[in-house]
Amino acid sequence: MSSTQLDVVIIGGGIQGLLALNALVWKGYSCALVSDGDLGSGQTLHSHGYLNTGFGMFGPELPHASADVVQPYLEERGLELSHDWVMIPPPNMPLFEGLPTATLPSGFAAPPGLSAVGLPDRSVPKRRLVEIVSQSNADRILRGCATPRWTGTRVEAVSVRVPGSSDEVVLSTKAIVVAAGCGSKRLLQGLVGETPQIEQIKHRRVHMLCVRAPRGSLPTTSVVAMPLGLMLAAHDQPDNVTWYVTPMEMGGRSYDDIPVDAASDVDPELVARGCATLLTLFPRLPEVHGLQLGCYAGYRQDVGDLPGNRMCELVEGTENVIIALPSGLVGPWLNATRTCDIVGGLFDPSRSHAPLPGGGAGVRIGSVVEDRPDFVWRGWDEWLQQYPQLSVQTSRQK
Numbered sequence: 001m002s003s004t005q006l007d008v009v010i011i012g013g014g015i016q017g018l019l020a021l022n023a024l025v026w027k028g029y030s031c032a033l034v035s036d037g038d039l040g041s042g043q044t045l046h047s048h049g050y051l052n053t054g055f056g057m058f059g060p061e062l063p064h065a066s067a068d069v070v071q072p073y074l075e076e077r078g079l080e081l082s083h084d085w086v087m088i089p090p091p092n093m094p095l096f097e098g099l100p101t102a103t104l105p106s107g108f109a110a111p112p113g114l115s116a117v118g119l120p121d122r123s124v125p126k127r128r129l130v131e132i133v134s135q136s137n138a139d140r141i142l143r144g145c146a147t148p149r150w151t152g153t154r155v156e157a158v159s160v161r162v163p164g165s166s167d168e169v170v171l172s173t174k175a176i177v178v179a180a181g182c183g184s185k186r187l188l189q190g191l192v193g194e195t196p197q198i199e200q201i202k203h204r205r206v207h208m209l210c211v212r213a214p215r216g217s218l219p220t221t222s223v224v225a226m227p228l229g230l231m232l233a234a235h236d237q238p239d240n241v242t243w244y245v246t247p248m249e250m251g252g253r254s255y256d257d258i259p260v261d262a263a264s265d266v267d268p269e270l271v272a273r274g275c276a277t278l279l280t281l282f283p284r285l286p287e288v289h290g291l292q293l294g295c296y297a298g299y300r301q302d303v304g305d306l307p308g309n310r311m312c313e314l315v316e317g318t319e320n321v322i323i324a325l326p327s328g329l330v331g332p333w334l335n336a337t338r339t340c341d342i343v344g345g346l347f348d349p350s351r352s353h354a355p356l357p358g359g360g361a362g363v364r365i366g367s368v369v370e371d372r373p374d375f376v377w378r379g380w381d382e383w384l385q386q387y388p389q390l391s392v393q394t395s396r397q398k
Contacts, residue, residue, distance in 0.1 A: 002357040003170040006030045007350050008343060009158045011146045011187065012180035013037065014044040016324055016332040018133040020177050023336040025137055028349035032171055032356050033137075034146040034160050040130035041366030042181040042262040043327050046208070046298035048233035048244040049126035052328045054308045055087060055119065055224055056095060062308070062330050063120045070333050071122065077132045082123035082236060086116040087224040105219035107284050111227050123222055123235055124329065130365050139355075142169065143362040148176060150191050154319040162358060169357050174347055175320040177339055182258040182299055184325055188315060197316045201325065202254040202302045205264050209274050210294045210370045211243040212377075217289045218243065223281065230277045242370070247274050251305045264297040271295050272387040279390070285380075292377040296369045301326035312338040320346060 008024055010017045013035025021033045051070055053062040071081060088110050089096040099117035104110055134141065144160040155176045160169045178184050185201045192198070211218070218241040222234045226248070233244045247270070275293075279285055303309040308328065312335040315321040322342050324335045369375055384391055 002167075003172060004032070004354055004356060005172045006032055006354070007173065007347070008175050008177060009034065009146075009171050009173040010177040010179055011148075011158070012178065012184070013039040013141065014042055014179065014181050014327050015040065015130065015133065015329065016181070016327045016335060017177070017179035018130070019332045019336040020179055020324060020339045021137055021140060022133060023340050024343065025140065027340050027344070028351040029343065030350050030352045030354060031137075031140055032359070033141045034158065034171075035141060035143060035363070036145045037261060038364045038366035039134050039141070040127070042183075042260060043298070043301065044130060044181075045126050045366050045368050046206075046262050046296075047126065047327075047329070048208070048231070048246070049124050049129075049235060049329075050085075050222065050233045051081070051122045051124060051330050052308070053120050053330060055121075056099065058308045061334075065334055066120060066122065066330050070330055073333065074124065074129070074132070079124065079128060079132055082220065082222070082234065084220060084234070085119040085121040085123070085222045085224070087119050088114050088116050088226060088228075090114075090227050104223070105221045107219060108221075108223065108282055109280070111225075114227060116223075119224065121222065123233055125235065127365060127368055134365065138363065139359040141360060141363045142171075142356060142358055144169070144358075148187075148191060153317065155191075155321055163362065167358075175322060175343055177322045177324055178315075179324045179327075180260075181325070181327060182262045182301060183260045184301070184323060185256070186258075188321075188323065191321065192315060192317045195316050197311075200303050200311065202304070203256065203258045203299045204249065204252055204254055204302060205297060206246055206249075206300050207266065207270050207274060207297045208295060208369070209245040209271060209278065210296070211245060211278075211285070212237075212240045212292050212370075213288050214240055214290045217241065217291070224248075225281050228277050228281055230274070230281060232278070232281070245274065245278050247277065250307070254302075255299065258299050262298045264299055266295055266297045268387065272389050275383075275387060275390055291380050293380070293383045294370055294375055294377045296375065298369075300328075310335060312342070314342060
């Protein structure tokens with residue numbers, strides 16, 4: 001057993017935890033981040049991969065943060081962003097009247113009587129994002145299962161069991177940041193029980209329909225089709241264009257028994273309905289050269305009944321436990337700043353950088369879901385065999 005004295009221990013190796021680590025180290029705090037899986041392997045790499053500005057529905061904060069903070073941060077680090085996002089809003093909604101008009105690319109079909117407007121959202125290569133935000137502090141990252149040592153009102157240390165070993169590392173700390181995605185609620189319930197604050201954390205299932213084709217075969221425009229309840233995030237890859245398509249759901253059933261990797265079983269009926277809606281938006285999909293389709297399901301983390309709300313604050317009943325969620329992109333940068341403010345109100349940085357036993361050992365970047373060995377890509381004919389209910393719609397469109 002080895003022991004290290006730190007200012008802050010961060011639990012969670014997704015984008016939220018990694019940004020908090022970078023921000024705190026830059027402020028002079030001695031930190032460690034503990035991840036029990038590959039970096040980004042939960043909600044971060046299950047996502048659409050875009051800088052979510054709330055589609056204008058949550059006020060100006062998120063668009064301003066994206067333009068003034070997040071995009072410069074990523075572009076300075078060499079990350080290329082896709083700037084082509086449009087929305088098809090419902091009719092007669094003043095909220096969207098100030099947005100610039102936009103033209104849908106060839107192949108898309110707007111619902112009758114509706115038109116498109118531009119959005120300030122940006123697509124971002126998910127795995128490259130994790131690489132960029134993890135590389136500067138790789139020696140501060142510890143692979144293992146974290147167990148906080150709770151003394152009634154505060155965490156005095158975090159024990160980390162190293163995978164494949166009987167070794168245990170003890171990280172004595174002045175504060176912890178819980179940024180463990182779908183594992184956050186379970187961890188906090190184990191510390192303080194069920195409280196009104198923790199009850200606000202909701203996990204909701206999300207289905208992701210993945211569509212890809214060689215470059216030039218699919219448009220690279222991302223589309224939020226609100227009247228259809230569908231969102232399509234387009235990614236221009238080196239050798240293909242990949243779409244992440246999912247039905248948009250506000251509220252709905254929430255789940256508590258969530259795996260740490262944020263994965264869920266797929267509902268075939270929901271996938272078929274989502275694909276049928278996609279065919280309404282992009283009728284020529286079956287004609288696309290080299291088309292492949294696949295799907296997976298996971299969970300997103302909401303605060304309350306709507307996506308986009310954040311929770312970055314001291315956990316009630318504790319002196320030094322900070323919760324930072326969810327990980328909807330743009331929000332993590334705002335939460336990282338807020339985390340530094342909370343920690344700064346508790347104590348001053350030690351401005352030390354003591355070696356972290358095992359830091360960086362066995363730490364890897366996770367794979368996006370569609371690159372994993374168990375993900376299945378299918379051609380259109382094989383896709384229809386999997387979801388035969390789509391055959392009726394495609395025959396009507398011919």
